[in-house]
Amino acid sequence: MNVPLSRPSINEDDIDAVLGVMRTPTLSIGPQVQAFEREMASYVGAEHAVAVNSGTSGLHISLAAAGIGPGDEVITSPFSFVASANCVLYQGATPVFADIDEDTLNVSPAEIDHRITDRTRALVPVDVFGQPIDMDRIGTMARRHDLVIVRDSCEAIGSTRNGVIVGTADPVTTAVFAFYPNKQMTTGEGGIVVTNDATLAATMRSLANQGRDDNGSWMNHVRLGFNYRLDEMSAALGRSQLSRLDALLEQRARVAAWYTERLTAVDAVRTPFVAPETDRMSWFVYVIRLDDSVDREALMRALGKDGVPSRPYFAPIHLQPYYRERFGYAPGDYPVTERVAATTLAIPFFTDMSEEQVDYVCERLEAHTSRLTMTATARKQL
Numbered sequence: 001m002n003v004p005l006s007r008p009s010i011n012e013d014d015i016d017a018v019l020g021v022m023r024t025p026t027l028s029i030g031p032q033v034q035a036f037e038r039e040m041a042s043y044v045g046a047e048h049a050v051a052v053n054s055g056t057s058g059l060h061i062s063l064a065a066a067g068i069g070p071g072d073e074v075i076t077s078p079f080s081f082v083a084s085a086n087c088v089l090y091q092g093a094t095p096v097f098a099d100i101d102e103d104t105l106n107v108s109p110a111e112i113d114h115r116i117t118d119r120t121r122a123l124v125p126v127d128v129f130g131q132p133i134d135m136d137r138i139g140t141m142a143r144r145h146d147l148v149i150v151r152d153s154c155e156a157i158g159s160t161r162n163g164v165i166v167g168t169a170d171p172v173t174t175a176v177f178a179f180y181p182n183k184q185m186t187t188g189e190g191g192i193v194v195t196n197d198a199t200l201a202a203t204m205r206s207l208a209n210q211g212r213d214d215n216g217s218w219m220n221h222v223r224l225g226f227n228y229r230l231d232e233m234s235a236a237l238g239r240s241q242l243s244r245l246d247a248l249l250e251q252r253a254r255v256a257a258w259y260t261e262r263l264t265a266v267d268a269v270r271t272p273f274v275a276p277e278t279d280r281m282s283w284f285v286y287v288i289r290l291d292d293s294v295d296r297e298a299l300m301r302a303l304g305k306d307g308v309p310s311r312p313y314f315a316p317i318h319l320q321p322y323y324r325e326r327f328g329y330a331p332g333d334y335p336v337t338e339r340v341a342a343t344t345l346a347i348p349f350f351t352d353m354s355e356e357q358v359d360y361v362c363e364r365l366e367a368h369t370s371r372l373t374m375t376a377t378a379r380k381q382l
């Protein structure tokens with residue numbers, strides 16, 4: 001059996017929505033984007049939304065609109081996708097990493113506290129794998145030090161913590177969601193920034209649209225902008241997906257539950273932690289943690305031969321070649337992140353995954369982990 005690592009869930013309504021746009025002359029800057037922004041703002045309980053062509057663009061214009069620039073420090077997580085830190089570099093500011101909590105895998109408020117200096121201007125906390133961050137302590141710090149909070153919620157659309165949906169609830173300045181095809185819902189490429197601050201929303205809208213003024217005057221550029229616009233076909237796909245997002249999230253939760261049910265019995269595998277405060281987990285990926293005795297590389301090779309792709313996830317940002325070279329980071333700098341990253345493995349996970357596919361992945365995983373663990377133990381005894 002060959003099981004994909006990830007796959008978008010596209011139905012006939014999605015296809016009709018895209019084709020409908022293609023039968024009109026308006027392929028960009030039109031009613032689909034406007035409606036998508038309204039509907040997304042309403043879904044996450046925010047006042048304003050600006051649709052963009054990627055989550056990365058959303059992070060970038062959030063920092064740009066907040067005036068983050070050279071000399072400023074921005075604290076984020078080293079256990080994330082590289083965009084969480086790259087957006088800081090785009091603005092000529094300095095990313096500073098704070099280590100994570102070993103259970104939630106989210107950035108640790110205590111570690112953030114240690115890294116705050118008088119140059120710190122913003123925080124980019126990440127809701128890793130869909131698990132909402134505890135914003136209470138982060139909010140207290142942000143108020144004390146007058147910090148902007150750009151919430152990287154690219155993996156957490158629809159998650160709730162203590163009944164509050166991930167979005168712009170105080171103390172968040174902007175929150176960013178992403179819609180690449182491996183996310184919970186997709187627009188192809190795409191993302192959206194939400195905020196309750198009307199001025200910030202207007203500035204971000206301008207930044208994403210070549211720096212045009214509020215009236216959108218075609219040839220009047222009031223600031224250095226970018227072309228980060230989402231097109232009409234993508235927005236139509238996004239609206240169609242958003243209209244059944246709750247059903248998509250339920251299906252994904254069912255797949256995750258199938259996995260957890262089966263893998264709890266597998267000795268060498270730890271299933272994903274879901275915090276008691278996370279009352280709705282929007283499952284982005286299913287990432288297991290392997291016992292130290294398992295040779296992850298050998299396991300990935302063996303699974304791959306059986307048609308089961310898997311990936312180490314994440315590789316720490318501070319150890320990426322570009323960051324090591326530019327900032328001199330080395331192994332040992334963020335011990336919790338490194339310990340976690342050395343044992344995590346993302347296994348096939350997508351909305352339309354069948355119970356048979358989950359069975360097959362678990363059966364292969366169990367067979368190979370017990371074989372590879374035994375080999376290691378046997379090796380030690382020699």
Ligand SMILES: *Cc1c(COP(=O)(O)O)cnc(C)c1O
Binds near residue numbers: 083
């Ligand atoms: C997906 C993702 C992004 C944005 O990705 P794009 O490909 O630019 O849409 C940013 N941060 C995290 C943590 C992500 O998972």
